[in-house]
Amino acid sequence: MTHRADGREPADYDSNGYDYRSYWRGRDYESHAEQHALGRLLPRFGHVEWFADLGGGFGRNLAHYADIAEHAVLVDYSANNLRAAEARHYAAVDRGRLHLVRADLRALPFIDDAFDAAMVVRVLHHLTELDRYLAEMSRTIRARWLLDIPIKHHLLARLRALRYGSAVPLSDPTPQITGTTAGAFRLYHLGAVRGSLDALGWDTTEVASVNNLRRWDRRLPPRLTEALQTPAAGIEALAQRVGRGWWGPSQFVLARRRHPARPRLRPVPEQTQPHTRGLAARMACPSCRGGLDWTDFAAFCRRCGVCYRHHDGFWDFAAGVPAPVPAEAIA
CATH class of the missing domain: 2.20.25 (N-terminal domain of TfIIb)
Incomplete structure (x- = not known):
């Protein structure tokens, strides 16, 4: 998490010794779904000189861009996450292949077009004033980035609305806020987010629907869950392709800048390491x-x-x- 849902200050992932790694215990299906998507999509970038993982947490997705990027920068607001990333990926940090930067996504410490490519995964649902965040992040990206967009009009939400009725306007471009005041999340209309990116000079393509069988493995007895893992993975892989734009709650979008420019690199003092x-x-x-x-x-x-x-x-x-x-x- 990078920011509080009320937009006033960054979310506190560093209080009471919280360890974001613990979130992933017992979430094997969610993790597999994301890893499958990233393993399929990031190689499309080809060779990248400088890559940014914006809101990258403790670096759990590094394996997917380590092979395509000469250098990577993992940006997160949480000091705990960055300490965990340094411990987990010490060799890459020590070699200068991976740099860890604590920063606010509203005020990034990078020049325009600093990175050839980037990704933003499990971040947007924490952000208010999304257009402001998108503008600041996109400012630092020269050519391409992959965004994970949490949508409010996914298949399960539509089925619930049909069955129970709902006051939430699923087709409205206004974000939907869920959860409590202390842990509110924002869900978006996919078309509205793509429209914002279009206005910033990006062409977008829906490339994957992710987490299509949401939380199925947390609702069944462990023995049955284990028996169904293989068919569930097969359904997820198929749904990631056919469900683009409507099925899963996480829609991955690839954005390409219409008119990429080379970065104007800053002069570096000779004594810099x-x-x-x-x-x-x-x-x-x-x-x-x-x-x-x-x-x-x-x-x-x-x-x-x-x-x-x-x-x-x-x-x-x-x-x-x-x-x-x-x-x-x-x-």
């Missing part, structure tokens, strides 16, 4: 978009004087948490 140089050339202060000077421990904005630290394996560019320049960073 080799593993950081490529990343540094693509970054800017999230507060003022100024250029940055780098050390092993911090990035210092030349324009507004804000310092962003490196600790626990990740660069902390979260909005609203600038730190004074540490003495060791300017010595």
